[in-house]
Amino acid sequence: MIKMDNVHKAFGDNRVLQGLNLEIPKGSSMVIIGGSGTGKSVALKCVLGLITPDSGEIFVDGKPAGAGDRDAFLARFGMLFQGGALFDSLPVWQNVAFRLLRGQLKRPVEEARAIAIEKLRRVGLKPDVADRLPAELSGGMQKRVGLARAIAAEPEIIFFDEPTTGLDPIMSGVINDLIREIVVEMGATAMTITHDMTSVRAIADNVAMLHDGVIKWTGPVAEMDDSGDPYLDQFIHGRAEGPIEAVR
Amino acid sequence: MNPLDLLARLGRMALAALASIGRVALFAISTFTNMLRPPYYPREFALSLLQIGWLSLPVVALTAVFTGGALALQIYAGGARFNAEAVVPQIVAIGMVRELGPVLVGLMIAARVTSSIAAEIATMKVTEQIDALVTLSTNPMQYLVAPRVLAALVTVPVLVGIGDIIGIAGGYTVAVHNLDFNAAAYLKNTVDFLEPLDVISSLVKGAFFGTIAATMGCYYGMQSGRGAQGVGRATKSSVEAAAVLILATNFVLTGVFFSL
Structure with missing residues (x-):
């Protein structure tokens, strides 16, 4: 379980998180x-x-996040970044198997490559993609490679940062389903940040609405x-009028 | 302007400058401690050797050969004013090895390597690749910074040595083919005049300049702001800082080696 308890974070005068409380069951x-700029990515990071919070505590399975062996802590996570964040200089298979080629989870090269190709297949990409460079792939393919990388080491917790941003509706649907x-x-705990309501309905067990640095509503x-929450209602219906100012 | 305001502004600028120096110093210390601490990334180191060393050879060679040739012409023309044309081999040798070789190679490395490292790392930062490295349990200081700085520390002295030789060869070519110097006498004068300390100082300067060039590229890349403007600013600042630091370090090292 992930628990964020009264987390505050400011960048200069910009107070992004102002007492964020959130629990994500295992x-x-x-x-x-x-909305954009409300601190969703900051919360995840x-x-x-x-990013180090200014105050507040974050627990993962009851233990303070960041306490103890950092490599072991991070080995429990996989993350899909908004832009893919694939390493330009490495072929696709080495991107996917990055964690398996070094560090505590290191495997023999052939085994790591086989796992990478299997994960690529799992996200709907053919093995011939494995030896291409990220720059040779379309945006949707890069997202899928990023997803394959996020799951390559079979993490317990997976974070998805705007997984469908920049994709056409069909590719967005493919990514959501995946x-x-x-x-x-995998039975993993997942935390996704998005403002794509189609993604929300496809991915979520629970939803949390973040505004002004605090959770305004959370529930199934x-x-x-x-919900009857005016913030959530305005957001999910995309209305310009309501408690959320359209110009922020 | 109120004198107190001016004083306050100067004070703020001084504090900001000191804070910057402190940040760079901490970054350099972190770089060297990460160089010594496992895990090591031999592939990244080998790629950096190729990028910084091998691929910089053409620009270093061209810079050195033209500088050596021009130096020979200048010394000949200047020496003619007081009948000292014969000192061309000695002055070309000492000028290239002690000063122009290391400084020009250092500045060319700053232009070519510092800018490239800063732009690459800044782009990685902007596109969240640095964050991705961290989430994949990889320390960016060990994976990105340490191999590049170590490669520069190793390769730039070699480039300086090669630049020195090519610069002297450029002077020799001009002197022998354009200024009618005797080839054997030119070489003998060059070899006889150079001392081991000249060569040692040249190589030590190369090691310092290489370290400065790569460290500045990595530092400004890692500190980059967002977007294309952030990458551009990081690249520009890295080259400026590297060039100024190289010239300042050159002055200090010259004092240390030759003023004692």
Whole structure:
């Protein structure tokens, strides 16, 4: 389980997180929604230790995040970045098997390559993609390679940062289905941040609405449409009028 | 302007400058500690050797040969004013080995390698590849920075040595073919005049300049702001800082080696 307790983070005068409280039960898929610049990515990066919160605590399975062996802590996570964040200089298979080629999870090269090709197949990519460079792939293919990399070491917790941004509706649907299938198949805890409502309905068990640095509403995805929360209602219906200012 | 405001502004600038120096110093210390600490990344190191050393050879050779040739012409023309044309081999040798070889190679490396490292790492930062490395349990200081700085530390002295030789060869070619110097006498004067300390100082300067060039590229790349503008600013700042530091370090090292 991931628990964020009264987490604050500011960048200069910009107070992004202002007492974020959130719990993600083990094995569930939590989707955090909210407008651009509301701190969704910051919240996710705080859990991973990529950004240090100013105050508040974050726990993973009851233990403070970042305490103890950092490599072992990070080995429990997989992450799909918004732009893929594939390493330009490495062929696709080495991107996917990056964690398996070095560090605590190191495997023989042939075994790592075989796992990479299997993960590529799992996300719907053919083995001939393995030796291509990321720059030779389309945006959708890069996202799928990023997804393959996120699951390559079979992590317990997977983070998805805007998984469908920049993709056409069909490719978005493919990625959403893949994420749902993989999370269920692996029994992983998932935390996704997005403002794509189609993704929310496809991926989420639970939804949390982030606005002004705090969670305005959280609950099961089935209750989202009847929440009665004015912030959530405005967001999911895409209305310009409401408590969320259109110009921020 | 109120004198106190001016003083306050100067104070703020001084504090900002000191803070920058402190950040660079901490980064350099972290780089060297990460160089010594496993895991090591031999593939990254080998690629950096290729990029910094081998692929810089053409530009270093061209810079050195033209500089050596021009130096010979200048010394001949200047020496003619007081009947000292014969000192061309000695001055070309000492000028190239002690000063122009290391400084020009250092500046060419700053232009070619520092900018390339800064742009590459800054782009990686902007596209979240650095964050991705961290989530994949890989320390960017060990994976990206340490191999590049170590490769520069190893290869730039070699490039300086090659640049020195090619520069002297450029002077020799001009002197023998254009200024009618005797080839054997030119070579003998060159070899006789150079001392071991000249060569040692040249190579030590190369090691310092290479380390500075790569460290500045990595530092500004890692500190890059967002977007294309952030990458551009990181690249520009890295080259400026590397060039100024190389020239300042050259002055200090010259003092250390030859003023004692």
